[in-house]
Amino acid sequence: MSVERWRNHSEETMHVWNTSRRFFARQRHPVVLFTYGVALLAWILLATRVLPMPGSAMAMHMSAPGVPEAMALSNGVAGVGLYLVLWGAMMTAMMYPSSAHAFRAYADAVGQTTKVRRTATVVSVMGTYTLVWVLTGVVPLAFNLVVPIGSIAPENRVFLLAATLLVLSAYQLSPFKRHHLEHCRRPSGFFEGDVSGIRGALRSGWRLSVDSVGCCWALMALMVVVGSMNLLWMVAVTALISVEILAPDGERLARGIGALSGVAGVGLVVFAVV
Incomplete structure (x- = not known):
């Protein structure tokens, strides 16, 4: 190896090391650790099936497409309410890992204030963000009133999945x-100006949640079609969202997901027709 190549290799190695060290240092921030802790608790609740759901005799089929929504709708207001609790836990588990850096950015933007005030405003941002994601659970319920995914024939389910993949592809691109x-990747822009106080926190949480939903709604639509409470799909989609938002090449990954989704959607249509 020449001296020049060795020097370049050493500089690249040091850059990767310094970047990794800064990344892990940021993870020790109290707000980040708290966010990860809440996300972990949500994953445990979902994995252990602790959260209640009407029609417990069908709990073993909760991961099947359309089943949680059908159970909720068949049990009236109580069923819808419990579904939204379950949906909120799912959104917390899936979205908090990629949102920890945004909550930390807000905590840093608040500036010099008392510990109590900082805690109250950060919790307000997180609460607003979570509430908006909880309310998005109304969408899959409304969709299942029109298209009962759990009861349609398998061949129609293939076309529904293909259509969802094509919508995902178009939106990703x-x-x-x-x-x-x-x-979502650079949330510090949300927190310029007066973001202190509960009103500023609520406004910041709203703006953050709107962009988060705008970024990820198509992937969540795919979750509903394949099974909104399917843990394996939850892990996969969480990983995609986290890499999109946190990885250096997240924008390129988002385009790659769009391209692959389009190919998969067309492939499913061809397979179903042939």
Whole structure:
């Protein structure tokens, strides 16, 4: 190895090392650790099936497409309420890992204040963010009123999955996705100006949640079609969302997901027709 190549290799190694060290140092921030702890608790609750759901005799089928929504809708207001609790736990488990850096950015933007005030405002941001994601659970319920995924024939389910993949592909490659993903990847822009106080925290949490939903709604739509409470799909989609938002090449990954989704959607249509 020449001296020049050795020097370049050493500089690249040091850059990777310094980047990794800064990344892990940021993870020790109290807000980040708290966010990860809440996400871990949500994963444990979901994995152990501790959270209640109407129709417990069908609990073994909860991961099947359309089943949680059908159970909720068949049990009236109580069923819808419990479904939204379960959906909220799912959103917390899936979205908090990639949102920890945004909550930390807000805590840093608050500036010099008392510990109590800082805690109250950070909790307000997290609460607003979580509430918006909980309310998105109304969408799969409404969709299942029109298209009962759990009861349609398997061949129609293939076309539904293909259509969802094509929608996901189109959105992943759209400027709307790029816009919201850019904001999610660099959330510090949300927290310029007066963000202190409960009102500033609520406003910041709202803006953060709107961009988060705008960034990830198509992936969540795929979750509903394949099974909204399917733990394996939850892990896979969580990993994709986290890498999109946190990885250096997240924008390129988002485009790659869009391209692969389009190919898979077309492939399913061809397979079903042939």
